[in-house]
Amino acid sequence: MLVMKNINKIFQTADIQTHALRDFCLQVNEGDFVSVTGPSGSGKTTFLNIAGLLETYSNGEFLLDGEDVGKLNDNGRSRMRNQKIGFIFQGFNLIPDLNLYDNVDVPLRYRGFNGKERKRRIEENLERVGLASRMKHLPSQLSGGQQQRVAIARALATDPRFLLADEPTGNLDSEMAQSVMSLLEDINQQGTTIIMVTHDAQLAQRAKRTIQVKDGRVSELAIVTPHLNQAIA
Amino acid sequence: MLETGLILRALARNKVGALLIALQIALTMTIMVNAIFMIQDRQQQMQRDSGLDEANTFYLTNTVFAQDYNIQAHLQTDLHTIRNTPGVIDAVQINAIPLSSSGWSMALQHESGEDKDAIGSAIYMVDEHAINSMGLELIAGSNFSQADIELRKDGQSTWPAKTIITKAFAENLYPDDWQSAIGKTVYISQTQPMQIIGVIKALQAPWNGWDGVERSMLVPFQRESKGSYYFIRTEAGRRDELMPIIEKVLAESDKQRIIRRVTTVEDTRLRSYRQHNATNKILSTVIITLTLITGFGIVGLAIFSINRRTKQIGTRRALGATKGQIMRYFMMENFIISAFGNMIGCLGAVALNMWLVHTFSLSPISFELIAFGVVTLFIVGQLAVLYPARKAAMIAPATATRTM
Incomplete structure (x- = not known):
């Protein structure tokens, strides 16, 4: 599903070259819940x-759902x-400035769904995170945990891989934090693959797999599930 | 997919900046449309046909200072000299110059007597050479004959028996059929009869701001006065060459008078409309300045808005927005603000125009002009927001994960 082979990311300024990722290798399979610490x-x-296609890498190979990400242009990465x-x-x-309904609507509009389909998805996902009754509220009217639930609903609304x-x-x-973590676990149980970056070792342990990044490399694998050997060294 | 609904709702919750720009657009629209209207009105006034052959005519003043001076004899000599100068088509003595701001006026009425309705007109006292000398076009009836010309002494209150009037004046006197004016008797000074023998196409009065500027009449008088104008028409292209020659010939032929103010009709027109031109330049400057200020205001608001929403734009990119969709978002946002501003501006423009119509008797503003204002401000808005929108589109999606 997600395969990174020897990915390097180098930030170049006038005087300094910073190697943010060095020969970074990782494979994430469907249904995984991978926590990344470091x-x-x-x-x-x-x-x-890089995994989220928010920025490009310097070299290496990155396949997402079998598609070579390196060959995509900006519009292709957006899509x-x-x-x-x-x-x-x-x-x-x-x-x-947008209420919960409209916040969840944003990525659906970029997807080009019609109004009826968007409404169904918005209501279904706000229901899923327990906030269907507050869809006309603004984010500022919610607690932090509730806001993160809205963000999860927004992330799920497009049925991502x-x-x-x-x-x-x-x-x-x-x-x-526990509540949001439980929600993520539920979502993973229902089949959505999750990659989570966290500082919190305790929360990281709740993932099926944990990888540690050090100096831009996958330096250590912690056994949580039998997926251990799927990380590519 | 357009985000019109989302933009509208976001604007509704964050309206102060947008409202101020919309009001600025409205104010610009109100002033711009009315200023253009006023410029057009003045330009139309300036483009009106004076009736004269302006390119080939000039005039000068003849002021006699000598006592016991035979005005009539010298007048005939002067006119004979001028008319026989090679290159001169014709010349005439006249009491006033069209568009010069200084002249005579009287009123004509259909019936003799006091308290009868009368219509005002400029009066030009001329002989039978006037039509040829001024380049006028006789479109009905006939010209004066030499026998019609009377001498007029200063202070004389009686009038000749014939007149030639402009078509505009004939239309005022006989609205149903201006051509029926020929042969009709009208009354000047309330009781003195005067027969209309001819109609000329156009001849403007000396006063360009007068609403009866197109109403003029020629009366067959030669004035026995110590001060008068000679109005001269030359062959095409010879005016400037002949002006100093005629001035010199007249000045040297008679030392008992002064020849002054040798002026072309074109210069007179320029002087007459100097105020109009100046006002138009000021109004144009106001329009350009206001439009630029509005444009810069839109740029400023958009840049401020984008800087404030950098992370939000990064998030939108992360959620799948393309650069084009980000640009369209800000262009659409500006379009909505402009639409609101233009809507208020249309109302403002019409209200201001109604006041101008009521106060200065201007004609009502046209729909086309309002449409022009709306389209112009939409274009200005979209051009102004283009650079900030491009800047927004360049915000990296990774901004979404940065701590700001």
């Missing part, structure tokens, strides 16, 4: 950005993000 500056956000990837951000990234979560509980207290 110290600050280890390259895990760079990995997430693939919209169709195959759902994002959950640490800061929720909801649009403050996998979810990319960037510190999804980073801005939440422990109770809300």
